[in-house]
Amino acid sequence: MGDLRFALRTFARAPGFTAMAIVALALGIGANTAIFSLVYTVLLKPLPFRQPDRLAVIWERSPARNLNKNVGSPGNYLRWREMNTTFTDMSVVSLTFRAALTGDSQPEEVPEQIVNATLFPMLGVGAAMGRVFTDAEDTPHAPPVILISDRLWKRRFGADPRIVNRTIRVDGTPTTIVGVMPPRFAILDRSVDVWVPAGFSDAARTPRGRWLMVVARLKNNMTMTQAQTDMTRVAGLLAEQFPQFDGAWTALVVPLTDQLTGDIRPALLVMFGAVAFVLLIACANVANLLLARAAARQREMALRAALGADRWRLIRQLLTESLMLSAAGGAAGVLLAWGGVVLVRTTIAAKLPIARLDEAGLDGSVLVFALAVAIASALFFGCVPAVAAAGVSLTAVLKDGGRTGTAGRGRARQAFVVVEIALALVLLVGAGLLARSFWTLVHVDAGFEAARTITMKVSLPSAAYREPAQMVAFFDRLFERLDAVPGVQSSGGVSFLPLNGLSAATSFSIVGRPAPTPGAEPGAEVKVVTHDYFKTMGIPLLRGRLFDGRDTAPGTRRIVVSTALAGKYFAGTDPVGKQIVLSWNDPGPDEIIGVVGDVRSTSLEAEPKPASYLPPARFAYPYTTVTVRAAADARRLAPELVAAVHALDANVPVSDVRTMDEVVSISTAERRLTMLLLVAFALLAMVLAAVGIYAVISYTVAQRTQEIGIRIALGAARGVVVRMVVGQAMTLAAAGIGCGAAGAWLLTRLMQKLLFGVAPSDPPTFAAVALTLAIVAVSAALVPAMRATRVDPTVALRT
Numbered sequence: 001m002g003d004l005r006f007a008l009r010t011f012a013r014a015p016g017f018t019a020m021a022i023v024a025l026a027l028g029i030g031a032n033t034a035i036f037s038l039v040y041t042v043l044l045k046p047l048p049f050r051q052p053d054r055l056a057v058i059w060e061r062s063p064a065r066n067l068n069k070n071v072g073s074p075g076n077y078l079r080w081r082e083m084n085t086t087f088t089d090m091s092v093v094s095l096t097f098r099a100a101l102t103g104d105s106q107p108e109e110v111p112e113q114i115v116n117a118t119l120f121p122m123l124g125v126g127a128a129m130g131r132v133f134t135d136a137e138d139t140p141h142a143p144p145v146i147l148i149s150d151r152l153w154k155r156r157f158g159a160d161p162r163i164v165n166r167t168i169r170v171d172g173t174p175t176t177i178v179g180v181m182p183p184r185f186a187i188l189d190r191s192v193d194v195w196v197p198a199g200f201s202d203a204a205r206t207p208r209g210r211w212l213m214v215v216a217r218l219k220n221n222m223t224m225t226q227a228q229t230d231m232t233r234v235a236g237l238l239a240e241q242f243p244q245f246d247g248a249w250t251a252l253v254v255p256l257t258d259q260l261t262g263d264i265r266p267a268l269l270v271m272f273g274a275v276a277f278v279l280l281i282a283c284a285n286v287a288n289l290l291l292a293r294a295a296a297r298q299r300e301m302a303l304r305a306a307l308g309a310d311r312w313r314l315i316r317q318l319l320t321e322s323l324m325l326s327a328a329g330g331a332a333g334v335l336l337a338w339g340g341v342v343l344v345r346t347t348i349a350a351k352l353p354i355a356r357l358d359e360a361g362l363d364g365s366v367l368v369f370a371l372a373v374a375i376a377s378a379l380f381f382g383c384v385p386a387v388a389a390a391g392v393s394l395t396a397v398l399k400d401g402g403r404t405g406t407a408g409r410g411r412a413r414q415a416f417v418v419v420e421i422a423l424a425l426v427l428l429v430g431a432g433l434l435a436r437s438f439w440t441l442v443h444v445d446a447g448f449e450a451a452r453t454i455t456m457k458v459s460l461p462s463a464a465y466r467e468p469a470q471m472v473a474f475f476d477r478l479f480e481r482l483d484a485v486p487g488v489q490s491s492g493g494v495s496f497l498p499l500n501g502l503s504a505a506t507s508f509s510i511v512g513r514p515a516p517t518p519g520a521e522p523g524a525e526v527k528v529v530t531h532d533y534f535k536t537m538g539i540p541l542l543r544g545r546l547f548d549g550r551d552t553a554p555g556t557r558r559i560v561v562s563t564a565l566a567g568k569y570f571a572g573t574d575p576v577g578k579q580i581v582l583s584w585n586d587p588g589p590d591e592i593i594g595v596v597g598d599v600r601s602t603s604l605e606a607e608p609k610p611a612s613y614l615p616p617a618r619f620a621y622p623y624t625t626v627t628v629r630a631a632a633d634a635r636r637l638a639p640e641l642v643a644a645v646h647a648l649d650a651n652v653p654v655s656d657v658r659t660m661d662e663v664v665s666i667s668t669a670e671r672r673l674t675m676l677l678l679v680a681f682a683l684l685a686m687v688l689a690a691v692g693i694y695a696v697i698s699y700t701v702a703q704r705t706q707e708i709g710i711r712i713a714l715g716a717a718r719g720v721v722v723r724m725v726v727g728q729a730m731t732l733a734a735a736g737i738g739c740g741a742a743g744a745w746l747l748t749r750l751m752q753k754l755l756f757g758v759a760p761s762d763p764p765t766f767a768a769v770a771l772t773l774a775i776v777a778v779s780a781a782l783v784p785a786m787r788a789t790r791v792d793p794t795v796a797l798r799t
Helices: 002-013 015-044 074-083 119-123 148-155 224-243 257-260 265-294 300-307 310-349 364-390 396-399 405-443 468-483 533-537 563-569 633-647 658-666 669-703 705-713 718-754 763-789 795-799
Strands: 057-063 067-070 085-095 097-102 108-116 145-148 167-170 173-180 194-195 212-218 249-256 453-457 487-496 503-511 523-531 541-544 558-562 579-580 588-596 611-614 623-630 654-659
Touching: 002 015, 002 310, 015 265, 015 310, 015 364, 015 669, 057 224, 057 257, 067 249, 074 212, 074 763, 085 119, 085 265, 097 453, 108 148, 108 633, 108 654, 119 212, 119 563, 145 148, 212 224, 224 249, 224 364, 224 763, 249 257, 265 310, 265 718, 300 310, 310 364, 396 468, 396 658, 405 669, 405 763, 453 633, 453 658, 468 487, 468 633, 487 533, 523 533, 523 558, 533 623, 558 563, 558 579, 563 588, 563 611, 588 611, 623 633, 654 658, 658 669, 669 705, 669 718, 669 763, 705 718, 705 795, 718 763
Parallel strands: 108 194, 145 173, 523 611, 558 588
Antiparallel strands: 057 067, 057 212, 057 249, 085 108, 085 212, 097 108, 097 167, 145 194, 167 173, 453 623, 453 654, 487 523, 487 623, 503 523, 503 579, 541 588, 558 611, 579 588
């Protein structure tokens, strides 16, 4: 207690030092605590399911088509259940579709998954209200039932406690709500608000169409490796039984935890490493402050030793002070971390499809981590100054002018600065690489023009629009209305909007060429486009023509293809007039009438895939994403566009009203966040390194006051003094830059998956960062250097 009271008095007498130390530690500990909260929640915290380590996701995989995690077929899934020997159970979890809720209030489209009744018992999750599906409800022709999310229950139904057994209209069909799931329940997609039973019929056993994922529970005596071997065996048997459909396909088993965290894991680990570097730099700064302070306290330590204190007693006193500083910095850091986590949870999580990111918080595990970091920091930055201060020479210090230990502590301070610069360079190089990657990414030619274009998804309730002719007629009338809205230049629609998640693809064959062997068929994306879609999106026509009135009659079989498809499968020939057979709803020869530019449909990182475009007469979807190009600000047209839909049918929901600029921004949101965080941490590290350089050079100037005074008295020019002081800073900077460059060259290879169009050892980035740090070092040293030139020789010689 005496040590604590003395430390408090000491800190109160040096508020500037105390504030600088606490702020540096708060920034370092706060950043580490916030990022650890995200790492723990997303990567380390067990999933809220029974024995989550026994759960796996099973994908279909086609090495020949370079498809690693492809959705599966209902027919294959039903046979997997029967033929596998390593799983206790399996359940379908479909892609996320959209369901239209109508009748009781404003029509609304909500994310929907199709599942089996076995899913919830397999996960060990029950309904918070009501019940989950029964096996009888998971059969063909069973009365329609639905489970809703806690989020939807509160938002649309006002948390009505009588919601169970209430009938609502889903896609126009009366459907009974049998239960409300617990808060934050999600499986593979946290945006989903409703679940409906699959109810596969016997016809589903025939393999066709791939649109589902499979979640399975491993037997207790089995491993994931054994499960992969078993599913490879099963897939091989199916390939023999259905060579046309399964010949090129196998199965891939992925642990559920890996499936949910695989894409974000590298970015989070890079962030965790970055904040660790920031903390090390902060600790080095505080250590430098303590070393400088120890020099001023030499006489105090000597007097304590003279009065009987042994070396360990002095070290204990100084470590107590370090622990108090770290405790104060840790407390402030936890507050900063809390604010950062709240920001992530309330604003950023909604924009990123990262599982459980919205659950991040400062729970017991995170607080224990913060405490451990604070203690480790205190030991890291406190030990060297404590040992140095406690080891002074008693007699030398008690004599006037004694300066014992200054050289040793000076070398320690310089070493800390070199470490700070090296760590800062590693962070700045990483941030520079991410920034260059992001710049390259957002300037990639996506194949369409995003400016002044707004999109919205329009879904027709299946009960009211059962026939393809009804769907086509509705959208024809809608586009007539949209074209008449003032400020609209053109409008169109597409089944799957670029960069918006879902897409559809199939294999095809070319008429007049030998039939490919099963599994070796070429493949292409399939999109249904309506009205002036290509004009609205700025996708150029390169050859032939686009769809017009000649292609609207039922049974017309004409398609438009992309440049990638034409170049890959019709190289050296004109594809216009040629015929291909798509393995689609009604296989038959389709005539190619035009070739359009390539579009990056899945992401800006992925190269454009071969694509085919069909008119609604060839295949009608009950939904489409409407695209509208405006003469000016597209966002201002949104109310009129939605009103045009509801003027045709008030029960048709409109969702995802966004500009194409927003769609592109959302598609790159994860990369942008990673880049911005690393840039922020790198800039913080650079500022801390600059403070460290300034502190060391300032202390050195103070220590060399007599020497500088003598030099000036003997006629040294002020420029010589400045060069001497700045040269010392540049020596430290050069050492730090050299060490940091070597470390960055090794560590940035761990960021390979986060980079796009930039090599991990990109010379311009390394050169720019090294030059920036050199300029920062010179700038930080100039203030004490200029102060040195103002030394009065007569005063200096009397010091």
